[in-house]
Amino acid sequence: MGEAQSGGERTGEQLALLREAARRGSTARARPRTWRGAALAGGLPVARVLVDKGLVHLDRYFDYAVPAAMDAEAQPGVRVRVRFGAGQREGRREGGRLINGFIVERRADSDFPGVLAPLAQVLSTERVLDPGLLRLCRAVADRYAGALADVVSLAVPPRMARAERAPSPAPGGALPAPGPGGWARYPHGPGFLDALARGAAPRAVWSALPGPGWPEELARALATTLAAGRGALAVLPDGRAAARVDAALAALTGRDHHVLLTADAGPEARYRRWLAISRGAVRGVVGTRAAMFAPVRDLGLAAIWDDGDAAHRDDRAPHPHAREVLLLRATQENAAVLIGGHALTAEAAQLVESGWARPLAAGRETVRATAPLIRTVGDDDEARDEAARSARLPTLAWGVLRDGLARGPVLVQVPRRGYAPRLACARCRTPARCGRCHGPLASVGAEETLRCGWCGTEEPDWHCAECGGARLRAVVVGARRTAEELGRAFPAVPVRTSGRDHILDTVPDRPALVVSTPGAEPVPEGPGYAAALLLDGWALLGRPDLRASEEALRRWLDAAALVRPGDDGGTVVVLAEPTLRPVQSLVRWDPAGHARRELTDRASLGFPPVSRMAAVSGPPEAVEGLLRAAALPDSAETLGPVPLPVGEPGRPRRTGDPPPGERWERALIRVPPGSGTALAAALKTAQAARLARREGPWARVRIDPPDIG
Structure with missing residues (x-):
């Protein structure tokens, strides 16, 4: 060649x-x-x-x-x-x-x-690869120590010849600027829209009020930017949220000025819409994660909703996060930034603390008027209710369920899907394991045979290896089992389930029990759910993860935001230790305060986002070789390496897990703010040199690893 x-x-x-x-x-x-x-x-x-x-x-x-x-x-x-x-x-x-x-x-x-x-x-x-998009892809590759070709493959969709031959729609005409609408509820909301209308580049972290108004408010920010003659882009965590914003924006501007860019449209339709953006036929984009690279011309606003959702991080190398891509893009193109959500991440709080962005929140009186009443099961309740300490649903929860069902639908959030995903011996509490691969046995239904959660092998005649017992108890109760139990307790009320296998978009405004896993909660068609139960809070808070409390509060706030205001009888019961910080932040509806305290705690420990981190994982000789070859910044601190759990045959593998039977190690490298670029460059250079010389097995490098526990 x-x-x-x-x-x-x-x-x-x-x-x-x-x-x-x-x-x-x-x-x-x-x-x-x-x-x-x-x-x-x-x-x-x-x-x-x-x-x-x-x-x-x-x-x-x-x-x-x-x-x-x-x-x-x-x-x-x-x-x-x-x-x-x-x-x-x-x-x-x-x-x-x-x-x-x-x-x-x-x-x-x-x-x-x-x-x-x-x-x-x-x-x-x-x-399809214009200079602006190429420059953005290069910046993303450098930030994440990845290859430019990998980033371009994320940014440019596969070619569809028939879509290229089809003409793009004619550009829409001029748009009038919409009024402030729901933004009037925020003291600085109209000022933010005025800055967008002038063509300025304001940067804001938006604490959205509970209720159904956020899609319309986000659409107004996009429409204001489009009316000013600039492009607008919004990235949502899933297709359901994107569809809500798409409908709200269409109601304000019509269908000629923006496109909906999601995978649900199919490859050809998605590429046709992408070409309409690239050719300048439309200047507005509402979409999911891949839309972060949409080639919007003269970008005036880059917005992201619910940046703490894991869906915003791409599973493919080099694993960019939509928030970081949009921040890079806004800096390159002098565009406004809007980071919104019911919850706030520590990364968003850092942008505010540093002065890079301004907070955009409503006053406390407005928050109290729109938020539901949050109740917890405290010591006083337990003293009056002897069953409260051991029951999954104490008396308070049953009472809220009955009262809510008299007025409308009730949401029940369950952290785990399935029926009974974790079982143990009823006599000695030993976890029930598969005889073939030692994976956890799970019950998939009341009349179904036990099945291994890893290899799928059925266990029709299980006996405990420790005591010989044959009876089982559920250690973790899933959404299907919860729906079954509630259906027996309220036989006259319909029970609907929403989860990964089947997600409901909406539910009618009439009495029903809606059992959902986090993130799959359907939107009520009326004024909101009459009540909500947030079950098994320990399952969210007990995860060995740096972001466990932040993630628990985010999921609770997203569910509670669908409930009617407290003045209209809306009530939320959270079943978790009431003295914990996330629970108290939910009771006060104070996501900004929780994010600030999280940021302070991480700063004292040197954890992200106050520091930048990279994870190097692989066989021990590969990790050692890469660390030895890398010219790390003088400020770099290497933690480890430490052994990773050996991959077991049949166990589902996540990105970064070692192959079955192989011994891997992982080292974390931490640098202070301002040294992240140097860290990524050093690791990428060392990785490239080792690969070119074929120096033994290669190690995986991941910048900003999502899990450092």
């Missing part, structure tokens, strides 16, 4: 040419020689190409010759096919397979002193 800088396997001829150029110390650039006598493009015969190889040691551009026949089509930003791999020699081919890439630049000369291979094919004349 003829590349300007071959990161693959160069031929002997190419290596000799490079050694000769280095010996002479020549820095002169040369025009490419023709390939087998083929005529090259006249003015700019070199195409600099980003090849689709997501490897950090190949994270650079490669030069190819542009045949004269492709001169008009081979423009910066288009998709091409090129030979890449074993290399080529003039006159005959030596392997090299065809792979996809993007032209990023046309040049008159090349740094490579040898013979350049020609472009094999221009796949499309659509310029």
Whole structure:
């Protein structure tokens, strides 16, 4: 293959040419020689190409010759096919397979002193990788120590030829600026909209009031930006939330000025909408995580809702978070930023504490008027109710259920899905394990056979290995079992369930029990749920995770925000230790205070977001080799390495888990603020050098790991 800088396997001829150029110390650039006598493009015969190889040691551009026949089509930003791999020699081919890439630049000369291979094919004349999007992808790759090609694959959807042939809609006309609407409830809300209308770039962290008004308020911020002649982008955690904002924005501006960009639309429709954005036919985007890269022209507002939701972090390398991508983008494009949610993350609180963003919250009187009444099961209740200490639903919860069902639907949030996902021996409390892989046994239904949660093997005749007992008790009760128990307690009331397997979008405004896992709560069609029970708070608060309390409060606030105001009888009962900070923050409806205290605690311990962290995991020799090779900043502190739990056969693997049977270690590297870029660059450089030299097994590098417990 003829590349300007071959990161693959160069031929002997190419290596000799490079050694000769280095010996002479020549820095002169040369025009490419023709390939087998083929005529090259006249003015700019070199195409600099980003090849689709997501490897950090190949994270650079490669030069190819542009045949004269492709001169008009081979423009910066288009998709091409090129030979890449074993290399080529003039006159005959030596392997090299065809792979996809993007032209990023046309040049008159090349740094490579040898013979350049020609472009094999221009796949499309659509310029999908414009300079602004390329600059953003490069910034994201550098921040997360990843390969540019990996980020571009996240940013640019796969090509659909039929979508490219279809014409984009005509751009919508001028829009009138909407009024403040619900933003009038916030002291600084109208001022924020006025700044957007002037084309300014305000930055705000928004504590949204409980109730159904937040989609309309977010849509007004987007519509105000569009009316000012600039682009607007909102990223939501899931398709249901995106659909609500999409409907609210359509009610304000019509359907001609924005698109809904979610995976639910299907590949072709999504690509067609993406092309409408890229071509400038629409300037507004509402979408899920992938929309963070949408090529909106003249971006005026970048908004994200519920930035603490795990759905905002991409599962694919280099695992960027939508909030961080939008902050990078707003800085590059001088756009406004709006980070909103019922709960606040420590990262959002840090933006406020540093002065980078301003808080946007309602007054305490307004909060009290819109929030439901929050009740806990305290010591006084337990003294009057002997069953409260052991019962899953104490007397207070049963009373709120009965009263709520007399007035409308009642929400019951259960942290675990399934029927009884964790079982133990009823006699000696030994956890019930699979005889094949030792995974946890689970009950999937009252009349169903026990089944392993890891390998799926059925256990029809289980006996305890410790005491020989055959009776089981539920250690953890799931949403299906809860729905079954409540259905027996209230036989005249319909019971609806919403979870991962089947998520309800809405429920009618009539008495019903709605049992839901966190994040799957359906939106009530009327004024809100009459009441809500937040069960098994220990399951959320007891997780060995830095963000356990933050995540528990976020899930509780999102559910409680669907309940009617306390003045209208709306009541929420949270079953958790009432003295804990997240419970008290829920009672006072004070997400900002909780986020500030979380930030203070993490600052005293040196935890993110006050510090920047990277996780290096893999076989012990790989972790040791990478840490030894990396030129870490002087301020870096290495924690570990420590062994990771050995992967067990049949157990579901999460991203970063070791393969079954392999022994892995993990080291955490911590640096103070301002050194995150240097940390990422050092790890990426060391990783690239080890991969290029093939120095043993490779380690995984993850910047801002979500789990450091």
